[in-house]
Amino acid sequence: MSRRTSPFIEADLVARLLQRDERAFLWLYQHYSLSLGRAIQLLVHNEEQTRDLLQDVFVKIWTNLGRYDAGKGRLYTWMLNVARNTALDALRSGKAKKRVDATQMLFFTENTIQIIDQQCHTNAINIDTIGLRTLLTKLPPSHSQLIDLIYLNGYTQQEAADELKIPVGTVKTRLQATLQELRRAM
Template identity: 50%
Template sequence: MKRQSSLISESVLIERLNQHDQQAFQWLYDQYSPALYGVVLRIVRDEDQAQDLLQDIFVKIWKNLESYDATKGRLFTWMLNVSRNTAIDALRSRKTQPSNEIRTDEDSVHIVDRQHNTEQPNPDHIGLQDVVKQLRPDRKELIDLVYFGGYTHEEAAEELNLPLGTVKTRIRAALHELKQLFKS
């Protein structure tokens, strides 16, 4: 299946996965596990937990593939949502337990780099933090919490002791400002 991967459409892949084709699932894991691991690691900030969660995520994907609806989006988007939700759930359950170590995003990026021996960073992420740093501090803080920390709008509002409407308005304004910064 690896050689044919570029010739197989997403609908054929989904059909093969629904038939419990293990070769198709292995291809899916090989293609998407690095990206999903990166998302999970960014949220939970613990390598061992991220690896465990990645396995749980692919079991969920395998068992719940029938809940994927192609009319609502691409398969990768659905898998990304499964991953993000699983990681956020794990993070919420961990909030009740004390954390021994706090890692910054910068530390996590270096760990992922060493593990995967990436030669070149993903161009979609080049300079993203630098652009976000240009935002007003109140907007930057919200973008960091919601998009880099995995918080929901409600959790960010609670964390910052702000009304939910204020959080949503500031995030919308921050996204608009980021759009302008990317254009320039």
């Protein structure tokens, strides 16, 4: 949570967001957009792309908040991982601008944020469908656990190391070996 005085405690904020409370989302945007925007800017070095990616990030936060687990870390850490991963995905794909899914858009007015979500009955990408879960079962448990924590649950390498009670260097080494093994398997 922000160090500023907050009308919400984190658990209450998350509960309100899960109930699709637009006032809570507006508060979240007002208090975290600058910080998340700076994190994106450090990676993409482009102001226009930063704004586009920040919008994508808040759409992802709105649509994927059900994946946030307070037992695994703070809301800000989870949102920062969403922002970082969105920026890295844009860089990896080589796209100059990452575009918001046409079915989901944020509209900002002076006092509100409106989220248009026309995706009521579309199928999201399911990692079970694309075969990732099957590949993970073929890995040693210590390696599949890292992929699950870092890539599927948004942990940082340090958070994963803390969770697994192993040195961060071990996390980095195992992660590199695991990614190479997954590339060969695909």
